[in-house]
Amino acid sequence: MEIFNIKNLSFTYPDSETPALESINLNVNPGDFILLIGESGCGKTTLLRMLKKELTPYGKTSGEIFYKGKKIKEINQYISASEIGFIMQDPDSQIVTDKVYSELAFGLENLGYNNTEIRLKVSEFASYFGLSKLFNKDTNSLSGGEKQLLNLASVMAMNPDVIILDEPTSQLDPIAATEFINTIKRLNNDLGLTVIIAEHHLQELFAIADKVAVMESSKLIYFDTPKDIVPKLRNHKISKALPASARIFNSLSESGECPLTVRDGRKFLQKNYNDIDEKIKVDCKVSIESVIACKDIWFRYSKEGADVLKNCDFNVYKGELYALLGENGCGKSTLLKCISKNIKPYRGKIDTFGNKVGFLPQNPKNLFVKDSLEEDFKLINYSYLELLKMFNIEHLLNKHPYDLSGGELQKAGIVKVLLTNPEVLLLDEPTKGLDSFSKEELGKILLSLNKSGLTIFMVTHDVEFAAEYANRCGLLFDGNITAENDSNSFFTNNNFYTTTSARISRNILKNAVTVNDVVTLCKSNELKKVNNND
Amino acid sequence: MKKILTLIITLTVFFSGCAISSVEDYYNSTEAKGDKAVSISINCQTAVDYPNSKRDNGKILGGCQVYVDENATVFDVLKEACKINKIQMDYEGSGNSVYVKGIDYLYEFDCGDLSGWQYSVNDKFYSVGSNSFIVQDGDTVRWIYTCDLGEDIGNHFGD
Amino acid sequence: MNTFKNFHPVTLACYYLFMFLISMFTFNPVYFCSGFIGALLFVSLNKEGKFSFKSMIGYFILFVLISITNPLFSHNGATSLFFINDNRITLEALVFGMCLGLMIIEVLFLFKSFNIVFSSEKLIYLFGKRFPKLGLVISMSLNFVPKFVKSFNDVYAQQRYFSRGQGRVRSYLSSFSVVITQSLENSITLSDSMKARGYGLKPRSFYNNFKFSLYDGCYFIIMSVLFILSALGILLKSTEITFYPYICISDFNYLAVISYISFLILSLLPFLFQVKEGLKWKYSISKI
Numbered sequence: 001m002e003i004f005n006i007k008n009l010s011f012t013y014p015d016s017e018t019p020a021l022e023s024i025n026l027n028v029n030p031g032d033f034i035l036l037i038g039e040s041g042c043g044k045t046t047l048l049r050m051l052k053k054e055l056t057p058y059g060k061t062s063g064e065i066f067y068k069g070k071k072i073k074e075i076n077q078y079i080s081a082s083e084i085g086f087i088m089q090d091p092d093s094q095i096v097t098d099k100v101y102s103e104l105a106f107g108l109e110n111l112g113y114n115n116t117e118i119r120l121k122v123s124e125f126a127s128y129f130g131l132s133k134l135f136n137k138d139t140n141s142l143s144g145g146e147k148q149l150l151n152l153a154s155v156m157a158m159n160p161d162v163i164i165l166d167e168p169t170s171q172l173d174p175i176a177a178t179e180f181i182n183t184i185k186r187l188n189n190d191l192g193l194t195v196i197i198a199e200h201h202l203q204e205l206f207a208i209a210d211k212v213a214v215m216e217s218s219k220l221i222y223f224d225t226p227k228d229i230v231p232k233l234r235n236h237k238i239s240k241a242l243p244a245s246a247r248i249f250n251s252l253s254e255s256g257e258c259p260l261t262v263r264d265g266r267k268f269l270q271k272n273y274n275d276i277d278e279k280i281k282v283d284c285k286v287s288i289e290s291v292i293a294c295k296d297i298w299f300r301y302s303k304e305g306a307d308v309l310k311n312c313d314f315n316v317y318k319g320e321l322y323a324l325l326g327e328n329g330c331g332k333s334t335l336l337k338c339i340s341k342n343i344k345p346y347r348g349k350i351d352t353f354g355n356k357v358g359f360l361p362q363n364p365k366n367l368f369v370k371d372s373l374e375e376d377f378k379l380i381n382y383s384y385l386e387l388l389k390m391f392n393i394e395h396l397l398n399k400h401p402y403d404l405s406g407g408e409l410q411k412a413g414i415v416k417v418l419l420t421n422p423e424v425l426l427l428d429e430p431t432k433g434l435d436s437f438s439k440e441e442l443g444k445i446l447l448s449l450n451k452s453g454l455t456i457f458m459v460t461h462d463v464e465f466a467a468e469y470a471n472r473c474g475l476l477f478d479g480n481i482t483a484e485n486d487s488n489s490f491f492t493n494n495n496f497y498t499t500t501s502a503r504i505s506r507n508i509l510k511n512a513v514t515v516n517d518v519v520t521l522c523k524s525n526e527l528k529k530v531n532n533n534d
Numbered sequence: 535m536k537k538i539l540t541l542i543i544t545l546t547v548f549f550s551g552c553a554i555s556s557v558e559d560y561y562n563s564t565e566a567k568g569d570k571a572v573s574i575s576i577n578c579q580t581a582v583d584y585p586n587s588k589r590d591n592g593k594i595l596g597g598c599q600v601y602v603d604e605n606a607t608v609f610d611v612l613k614e615a616c617k618i619n620k621i622q623m624d625y626e627g628s629g630n631s632v633y634v635k636g637i638d639y640l641y642e643f644d645c646g647d648l649s650g651w652q653y654s655v656n657d658k659f660y661s662v663g664s665n666s667f668i669v670q671d672g673d674t675v676r677w678i679y680t681c682d683l684g685e686d687i688g689n690h691f692g693d
Numbered sequence: 694m695n696t697f698k699n700f701h702p703v704t705l706a707c708y709y710l711f712m713f714l715i716s717m718f719t720f721n722p723v724y725f726c727s728g729f730i731g732a733l734l735f736v737s738l739n740k741e742g743k744f745s746f747k748s749m750i751g752y753f754i755l756f757v758l759i760s761i762t763n764p765l766f767s768h769n770g771a772t773s774l775f776f777i778n779d780n781r782i783t784l785e786a787l788v789f790g791m792c793l794g795l796m797i798i799e800v801l802f803l804f805k806s807f808n809i810v811f812s813s814e815k816l817i818y819l820f821g822k823r824f825p826k827l828g829l830v831i832s833m834s835l836n837f838v839p840k841f842v843k844s845f846n847d848v849y850a851q852q853r854y855f856s857r858g859q860g861r862v863r864s865y866l867s868s869f870s871v872v873i874t875q876s877l878e879n880s881i882t883l884s885d886s887m888k889a890r891g892y893g894l895k896p897r898s899f900y901n902n903f904k905f906s907l908y909d910g911c912y913f914i915i916m917s918v919l920f921i922l923s924a925l926g927i928l929l930k931s932t933e934i935t936f937y938p939y940i941c942i943s944d945f946n947y948l949a950v951i952s953y954i955s956f957l958i959l960s961l962l963p964f965l966f967q968v969k970e971g972l973k974w975k976y977s978i979s980k981i
Contacts, residue, residue: 052889054885054888054889055885055888055889077891077894078891078894078895081889081890081891081894082891085889086885086889088882088885088886090879090882092840092879093879093880093882093883093886094882094883094886095836095886096829096832096833096836096883096886096887097829097832097833097836098813098832098833098835098836099813099814099832101900101902102814102817102832102900105900106887106890106892107890107891108898108900109825109897109898109899109900110890110891110892110893110894110895110897111891111894111895112895112896112897112898113898114898115898115899115900115901118898118900119900119902122900138839139836140836140839140840140843151886154890155889155890158890158891337850340854342850342854359851359854361847361850361851363847365871365875366844366847366848366851366871366875367851367855368871369852369867369870369871379855380855402874402875402878416855420855538754541754552777552778553777553778554775554776554777555775555776556775556776557773557774557775557776557781559776560775560776560779560781613779622768622769622770622771622773622781622938624767624768624769636769639769639770639771639937639938641769641937
C-alpha cells in the first residue's frame with residue numbers, strides 16, 4: 001500500500017486569489033526517496049505541509065490525501081505525530097530545549113513514554129547518529145550542522161515511517177549539508193524509511209533520489225526517475241539547479257544515459273572527448289591600488305582562547321570581486337568583522353585607506369528596523385529608487401522586510417548598505433539559503449556593481465558561486481590565507497576544494513572550472529569527439 | 535585598584551563632615567544653657583510589668599531639672615537630660631521630624647508590636663512630634679514607655 | 694572521579710535547604726564562620742568557582758563596609774566608643790555589624806557553591822519531576838536567553854554601523870525591537886516544531902538521567918541527623934547570643950557544643966567528601 005496517495009489536490013490560501021497548489025497527483029511508496037524541486041514560491045512547502053496534519057495551513061482545499069489508505073484528516077493524532085516526521089529549514093528555531101538529551105526526549109515525553117523507555121530509545125538514536133559526544137551539551141553550543149542532525153535525531157527517536165524535510169540543508173555549510181544528506185540516505189537504506197525532501201542544493205541528492213518531482217507555479221509538472229528527468233528539463237528554467245554533470249550533459253545536447261555523479265560525469269567526458277589542449281582565456285586585470293590592506297592580523301575572542309586569526313596578511317585591490325573561501329569556523333566571519341571594525345585585532349593593522357566600507361551581515365534581516373522597506377531606506381538616504389530599479393525590486397517597496405523571500409531580502413539588504421555610498425562592499429555568505437535562480441540573479445547584480453567601480457569582498461562556502469563570479473579567490477585555513485590566486489587558477493590548482501565541474505574535467509580539460517567552461521571547451525573540439533566515436 | 539581608590543575618597547568625604555568626639559568629651563562638653571527651667575522624668579513601668587521582662591526598675595530618670603533656651607522642644611529637653619545623666623538615647627530623623635526609638639536600651643517593639651516611647655507635657659499627651667513641641671518655663675515633661683499604643687498609660691486614642 | 698556534584702538532585706537540594714535554613718534562623722557568628730569556611734573550601738576546590746585570593750579582597754571590603762555601616766545607623770548598646778555628631782557609636786553595634794557582614798558573606802559563598810553544584814539540568818529535574826510543564830518552560834527559557842543575547846549583539850553591531858551619529862540608547866532600542874520581532878517570527882517555527890512532535894496530545898512525561906542510589910540515601914540520612922542536631926541547639930536557645938544592650942552569650946552547655954560541631958561537619962561535608970574521593974582515586978590509581 002502507498003504511504004501517501006495524493007489525489008487531485010488543490011489548495012488556495014485565504015487571502016490569495018491564485019491557488020498555491022493545483023490538481024496535484026502523487027503516489028509515494030514505502031521506502032521511496034522522493035526529491036521535490038522547483039523555484040522558490042512554487043508551492044513546495046505548502047505541498048509538504050499538507051502531508052503533515054498538524055502543520056496543514058488554513059485555506060480552501062479540494063481533492064484528498066490518503067496516508068496508508070486513510071484520509072489524512074481522519075488519522076489518529078498520535079499516529080500522525082509519531083509516524084510522520086517533519087523537519088524545517090532553520091536548524092536554530094526548531095530546537096525546543098536547552099540540552100541535547102532533553103531535545104532528543106522531547107517527542108517521546110509528549111507521547112507520555114516512561115523514563116526507561118525514553119532512555120532506551122534516546123541512547124539508541126544518539127549512538128546511531130553519533131551524537132553521544134554531544135549528549136550532555138547545551139543545544140546552543142552546537143554548530144548549525146549538528147543542530148540539524150539533532151533535529152533529525154529527535155524526530156527519528158519517535159520512530160516515524162516517513163520523514164518530510166523542507167530544505168533542511170539550505171542553512172548549512174557544504175560539508176555539514178553533505179553529511180546530513182548522507183545520514184538521510186543511510187536511514188533510507190538501513191531502515192527503509194520513506195523520505196520526501198524539498199531542496200535547492202541538488203548535487204548529491206539527485207544521484208540518491210529514487211524519484212524526482214518537479215513543481216512549477218503550483219503544479220506538479222514532472223515526476224520521474226532522476227536519469228529520465230534530466231533530458232526533459234533540457235530547456236527548462238530549472239535545469240540550472242541540476243548537478244554539474246547533468247548540466248554538462250544537457251548543454252552538450254547529448255543523448256543516451258545521463259551522468260549524475262562526478263564519477264559518471266568523468267566517464268562521460270572521457271568516453272566522448274579526448275584530452276583537449278585548448279584553454280579557457282582568463283583576463284585577470286588587477287589594479288595595484290589596494291583598498292583594504294591587512295597586515296599580520298592576530299585575533300582571539302577571549303584572553304585564554306585560541307587564536308582565530310594568526311598572522312593573517314592580505315590585500316584587496318580596487319575594483320575587484322574577491323571571494324574568500326574556507327570551511328566553517330576557520331575565521332572568515334571574524335576577519336570580516338575585523339575589516340568592518342566591529343572588533344579589533346590584538347596585533348597587526350588593517351588599513352582601508354579612507355574608503356568607506358559597507359557590510360552586509362549573514363542574516364540581512366538584522367538590518368531592517370521599520371515596517372516597510374521604504375521607511376527603512378528613508379532612514380539613510382532618499383535616492384533609493386534608482387538602486388531599486390537596478391535590482392528589479394521596486395514592487396517590494398511597501399512590503400514588510402520579513403515577508404520577503406531569501407533572495408529578495410538579500411537584494412534589499414545590499415540596497416540598504418549601498419545607500420550609505422560605500423567604496424567597498426563586504427558580504428558574509430550572500431548565497432546562504434538561496435535557490436539557483438536567486439543565486440544567478442545575485443551574481444549578475446554583483447557583477448554589474450563591480451563593473452561600475454565598486455570593490456566587493458565576500459566570504460562564502462559556495463565554491464560554485466565564487467568560481468562563476470569572483471575575479472580572485474583566497475582560501476582561509478588555520479587563521480591565515482594559505483592560497484590566493486585568480487579564480488580560474490585557484491580552482492584549477494586545488495584538487496579537493498574546488499568546483500564540481502573542475503573535478504569532473506580534471507586531467508581531461510585544461511582549466512575548466514564552471515559548467516560553461518566545460519561546455520565551451522568541449523564544443524570547440526567537436527571534431528575530436530567525432531574521431532572518438534569512430 | 536581604581537574602585538578601591540574611589541571608595542576611600544568617598545568614605546573620607548563622608549566622614550569629613552562629621553564631628554567625632556570621645557565619650558568623656560561628649561558628656562563634659564558644656565553648651566550655653568538657656569534660662570527656661572523644665573522638669574523631666576522618664577519611666578517604663580509598663581515594660582517592667584510586661585511578661586518575661588528582664589527589667590526590674592521602671593524608673594529611668596525621676597524628676598530632673600534642666601535649663602534650656604528659648605526655642606527648645608520636648609526633644610531638646612530629653613536630649614539634654616540624657617546627656618547630663620549619661621542615659622543612652624537613640625533617635626532617627628532630623629529637623630522637625632525626629633522620632634525617639636529607644637531610651638536606656640529600651641526600644642520600640644521590645645514589648646510587643648504596639649510598644650514605644652510617648653511623651654506628655656504637664657500630664658497631657660500631644661500627637662505632634664517631640665521636636666515640634668516648644669516647652670514653656672516651668673513645664674513638666676514625662677517620657678513614658680507604652681506597650682499598648684498609649685492605652686496602658688492613659689493616652690487614650692481619640693482623646 | 695566522583696564528586697559532590699554527582700549526588701542526586703534531591704539530596705543536594707536538601708543539603709542546601711538545610712544550610713540556608715540554619716543561616717536564616719540563627720544569628721550566631723559561630724554558625725556563620727563554619728558555614729563560610731565550608732563553602733569557601735568547597736568553592737576553592739572547584740575550578741568553576743573561579744576562586745582567587747584577589748576576589749577575596751572584594752569580599753573583605755564588603756565585610757568591612759557592612760561592619761562599619763551598622764554602628765552608624767544603630768546606636769543601641771551599652772559600651773559607647775565615641776560620638777559622631779551627638780550619635781553614639783557602640784561596641785555592640787559594631788560586633789552586630791560584623792556578624793551581619795559574616796552572615797552575608799557566608800550566604801554569598803553558599804550561593805556560589807550552590808551554583809557550582811546545581812547545573813540547569815538538576816534544577817529542571819527538581820521542578821520537572823513534579824510539574825513537567827514548568828520543567829519544560831525553564832528548559833525553553835534556558836535555550837532562548839543565550840540565543841536572544843547572541844542575536845541582539847549581532848543586530849546591535851549592525852545598527853551601530855547604520856546609525857552613526859545617533860545616540861547609543863536609540864540604537865539599543867531599535868536593536869531590541871528588531872530582535873523581539875525576529876524572536877516572534879522564530880517562535881512560529883518553534884511552535885510548529887513542537888506541534889509536529891505531538892506536543893499537547895497527552896500529559897507529558899519527564900525524562901531524566903538521575904537515579905537515587907543507596908549512596909544518596911546514606912548521605913541524606915547523615916545530613917538530616919547533622920541538621921537536626923544543629924537545629925536543636927537553635928530551637929532550645931542553648932546557642933543563643935543577644936547583642937543589645939550587652940553582648941550576652943548563653944552559659945556553657947553540651948548541647949551548644951554538639952550543635953556547633955554538627956553544623957561544622959555539615960558545612961564541611963561537600964569539601965570533605967570531595968577530598969575523600971580525591972584520595973580514594975589517587976590510592977586506587979597507585980594500586981593499578
